[in-house]
Amino acid sequence: MTITIKDIATAVGVxxxxxxxxLNDSPLVKQETKAKIIKIAKDLGYEPNFAAQRLVKxxxxxxxxxxxxxxxxxxxxxATKINEEFTKNGYSMILSINSIQTSLDIFKRxxxxxxxxxxxxSTKTVHALxxxxxVSYGVGKGKDFPIVDVNYQKAMYAAVEYLAKLGxxxxxxxxxxxxxxxxxxxxxxxFQNAMQHFELSFSGDNLINTAGLSWYDGYIAAKRLLQSxxxxxxxxxxxxxxxxxxxxxxxxxxxIIPKDISVVSYDNIPQMGNMEIPLTSxxxxxxxxxxQIVQTILRAIQNRQDVPLIQTLDPQLTERNSCAxxxxx
Amino acid sequence: MTITIKDIATAVGVxxxxxxxxLNDSPLVKQETKAKIIKIAKDLGYEPNFAAQRLVKxxxxxxxxxxxxxxxxxxxxxATKINEEFTKNGYSMILSINSIQTSLDIFKRxxxxxxxxxxxxSTKTVHALxxxxxVSYGVGKGKDFPIVDVNYQKAMYAAVEYLAKLGxxxxxxxxxxxxxxxxxxxxxxxFQNAMQHFELSFSGDNLINTAGLSWYDGYIAAKRLLQSxxxxxxxxxxxxxxxxxxxxxxxxxxxIIPKDISVVSYDNIPQMGNMEIPLTSxxxxxxxxxxQIVQTILRAIQNRQDVPLIQTLDPQLTERNSCAxxxxx
DNA sequence: TTGAAAGCGCTACCAG
DNA sequence: CTGGTAGCGCTTTCAA
Numbered sequence: 158m159t160i161t162i163k164d165i166a167t168a169v170g171v172x173x174x175x176x177x178x179x180l181n182d183s184p185l186v187k188q189e190t191k192a193k194i195i196k197i198a199k200d201l202g203y204e205p206n207f208a209a210q211r212l213v214k215x216x217x218x219x220x221x222x223x224x225x226x227x228x229x230x231x232x233x234x235x236a237t238k239i240n241e242e243f244t245k246n247g248y249s250m251i252l253s254i255n256s257i258q259t260s261l262d263i264f265k266r267x268x269x270x271x272x273x274x275x276x277x278x279s280t281k282t283v284h285a286l287x288x289x290x291x292v293s294y295g296v297g298k299g300k301d302f303p304i305v306d307v308n309y310q311k312a313m314y315a316a317v318e319y320l321a322k323l324g325x326x327x328x329x330x331x332x333x334x335x336x337x338x339x340x341x342x343x344x345x346x347x348f349q350n351a352m353q354h355f356e357l358s359f360s361g362d363n364l365i366n367t368a369g370l371s372w373y374d375g376y377i378a379a380k381r382l383l384q385s386x387x388x389x390x391x392x393x394x395x396x397x398x399x400x401x402x403x404x405x406x407x408x409x410x411x412x413i414i415p416k417d418i419s420v421v422s423y424d425n426i427p428q429m430g431n432m433e434i435p436l437t438s439x440x441x442x443x444x445x446x447x448x449q450i451v452q453t454i455l456r457a458i459q460n461r462q463d464v465p466l467i468q469t470l471d472p473q474l475t476e477r478n479s480c481a482x483x484x485x486x
Numbered sequence: 487m488t489i490t491i492k493d494i495a496t497a498v499g500v501x502x503x504x505x506x507x508x509l510n511d512s513p514l515v516k517q518e519t520k521a522k523i524i525k526i527a528k529d530l531g532y533e534p535n536f537a538a539q540r541l542v543k544x545x546x547x548x549x550x551x552x553x554x555x556x557x558x559x560x561x562x563x564x565a566t567k568i569n570e571e572f573t574k575n576g577y578s579m580i581l582s583i584n585s586i587q588t589s590l591d592i593f594k595r596x597x598x599x600x601x602x603x604x605x606x607x608s609t610k611t612v613h614a615l616x617x618x619x620x621v622s623y624g625v626g627k628g629k630d631f632p633i634v635d636v637n638y639q640k641a642m643y644a645a646v647e648y649l650a651k652l653g654x655x656x657x658x659x660x661x662x663x664x665x666x667x668x669x670x671x672x673x674x675x676x677f678q679n680a681m682q683h684f685e686l687s688f689s690g691d692n693l694i695n696t697a698g699l700s701w702y703d704g705y706i707a708a709k710r711l712l713q714s715x716x717x718x719x720x721x722x723x724x725x726x727x728x729x730x731x732x733x734x735x736x737x738x739x740x741x742i743i744p745k746d747i748s749v750v751s752y753d754n755i756p757q758m759g760n761m762e763i764p765l766t767s768x769x770x771x772x773x774x775x776x777x778q779i780v781q782t783i784l785r786a787i788q789n790r791q792d793v794p795l796i797q798t799l800d801p802q803l804t805e806r807n808s809c810a811x812x813x814x815x
Numbered sequence: 816t817t818g819a820a821a822g823c824g825c826t827a828c829c830a831g
Numbered sequence: 832c833t834g835g836t837a838g839c840g841c842t843t844t845c846a847a
Contacts, residue, residue: 161824172834177826187832207595208540209824212839219596221580227562236556240583249592251550252581254569263578266536267548267596373762409738433702490840501818506842516816538840541823 160201168197180205211268220454221264221272222252229370230397231424231443232275235294238447239273246455265289271454290457292450292464295340303457303464305450309340309423312439312472313347314354316393316421319437319474321355324483325391325419328352329363331378331403332395332423333370344395344423362387367399375402383410390483391419397426397438404434404479415481425475435477441470489530497526509534540597549783550593550601551581558699559726560753560772561604564623567776568602575784594618600783619786621779621793624669632786632793634779638669638752641768641801642676643683645722645750648766648803650684653812654720654748657681658692660707660732661724661752662699673724673752691716696728704731712739719812720748726755726767733763733808744810754804764806770799 162180166173171190179186179194180203186194211217220243222236236252243250248270253260257276264272274293291302320328330348333341345364352359365382367374375394382389383406392407394400400422404414412418414434422429425440449470457464491509495502500519508515508523515523540546549572551565565581572579577599582589586605593601603622620631649657659677662670674693681688694711696703704723711718712735721736723729729751733743741747743763751758754769778799786793 159824163824173824174826174828174835175833177824178833181826185832190832204594206541206597206824208537208597209839210826211537212535212541212824212841213826214839227556227565233556237583244584249584250582251592251596252583253579254566254581255573255578263580265533267580268535268537373760376762405734431702433705488840492840502841503819503843504817506840507817510842514816519816535840538823539842541825541840542842543823 159206160203161206162203165194165198165201165203168201169194216270216458217268218248219267219269220248220250221260221267221269222250222275223255223257223260223264223272224252224275225254225256225260227254230428231426231440234426234428235443235446236275238443239450242447242451246451248455261289261291271458273450273454290454290461290464292454292457294446294450302466303453304467305446305453306467306469307340307441307446308469308471309343310347310350312423313344313393314351315472315474316423316439317348317351317355317357319439320391320393320419320421320480321357323391323419323480325389326357326483327363327387327389328357328391328393329365329382329387329389330393330395331365331367331375331382331399332393333368333374333399334364334366335368341395348393363389367395370396370398372398372402372405375399376406377402379403379406380409383407383412389418391421391480394420394422397422397424397429400424400436400438401432404432404436408433415479416484419480419483421474421480425473429475430477434479436479437475437477439474440472442473442475446470488535489532490535491532494523494527494530494532497530498523545787546597546599547577548596548598549577549579550589550596550598551579551604552584552586552589552593552601553581553604554583554585554589556583557727559757560755560769563755563757564772564775565604567772568779571776571780575780577784590618590620600787602779602783619783619790621783621786623775623779631795632782633796634775634782635796635798636669636770636775637798637800638672639676639679641752642673642722643680644801644803645752645768646677646680646684646686648768649720649722649748649750649809650686652720652748652809654718655686655812656692656716656718657686657720657722658694658711658716658718659722659724660694660696660704660711660728661722662697662703662728663693663695664697670724677722692718696724699725699727701727701731701734704728705735706731708732708735709738712736712741718747720750720809723749723751726751726753726758729753729765729767730761733761733765737762744808745813748809748812750803750809754802758804759806763808765808766804766806768803769801771802771804775799 162173162176166176179191240250253263271290293304295306365378367378394403407418422436422438423440425438425442429436429438491502491505495505505523508520569579582592600619622633624635694707696707723732736747751765751767752769754767754771758765758767
């Protein structure tokens, strides 16, 4: 038999409403009784029934993270940071790896106060938007729920600008151009615009499609590039994982980073510094990203109308050891 | 305002207890009324209040997976498989990336029917065991809750045996010897025993400690090995990630797999076949592992006493293209 | 086949 | 400061 506040009440000899107050640390209960109640509760091994609490209260202090594909280093890091941030704010976060729709159903049934969506695919429409506050991390535009996004174009501009200032003219871009993922497309556009702006030659040659987001995709793409006629002096990789593959391919081809080839990666996470070669990277620092997402969902919970539909965060470039002035040949 | 069965009741013109029955597909309700109720419920966008249901019923059909560290390819694959398996069985799975203890608290509060623990560290003791059925995936022995484990020794024996039959004598073992993780220790023991059994020379030389479980750890360790005086003809890597790093290091050192060096990896997941070089691997196939874990927790939920404390699964060796007969020099 | 009513365990309000 | 009581939304007897 599980023990309830009524059991405590009879054990202590007070009414169970008093027990409830005491357990919630209400100032309406004398210290002495409160202490006694708490002690007995502990002795009895009392565990509050959350379902009952939730039935009465409005909030669950629970946030769901819908993340169908458990991959992407940068996402893992972000998820962990977001979790920390919620903990600080007195919330718990749980995660579902089902489809967005299923995850949403689960979270709704369990009365999560809000949900965050991590999803690469921008095409899917989500129903049931009305019932629960949602914030999405970078899933395209034109959605009817708030999105925290990154100014990818600016990020790529910053990367190209940085390399251009180091004298690089032959810059390659390795990323995933799947039309399904708006974020990748934005990165590409940003690169394209920046190249034009700095009047750098730009053709099909410096664009390599990974057609995937794993490090191996990046590896294969870079390998292909380095076997082609066009050997760049700098490469921009569009994610932590992809860049890991790029670095690998470069080294296998016996080029030295950054002497022969400079590398800049997207994803501004501290882990970039722990790679075999600490990579200079652009992107919104995870901490900033996490804080913004958490604050947004918290605001949405308090007042749904109050939250802007799209928030675009500005990226930063963090220098590490993967770039050098271009060599004069 | 969220809509309840009472709203449906008034809308349809029946009592709300009838609505409840209809929604639960009870045979006690006339087909006709049932259909009408279900239709109206849908029209109204009714969503059952889980807290209320849970308060009355005993089970939540919810399983928690406590997984503090979101990493390890093999674990991701396993988690995904387990999730599928639960879905098939009418359960939902959610995941927490907090500490085991915190995760447990969360799951308990949300009335999960059971929890699965993924944890590398075998030292931590978990409280609150009494309240909720727990199954752990390979967290050491001597715990007071059921564990589904792998016969790591047998796995390593199978790997060594396989290589020995191909004529290999110089076999290196690259893994994490952190005393914190019993599973890694078991793998090491298995290797040691097998080497002795096949009378293969065995010294500090063929043992490389990665001191970590990421691919980069494997990479560094293998690199170190290949720069040493002892160049093996075969290498055993203790996980998908570590082996990925090993393969990388081998190729960077201009050895060819499997011509120069054969590789066998632990972790029997289909993804081993998608690597740059499809790796022959040993381990319990994920499907088997997932099914076993799910069945175990389901049994534990029905009858706590019924479940064996330790279940050790037998590994299988799956041949791919990373091993060859040792070359005669 | 349907309805009434008794809770599940808890919070919150109102009296005292 | 403490106790009584009305629900939260739902399932489940028990009657009708």
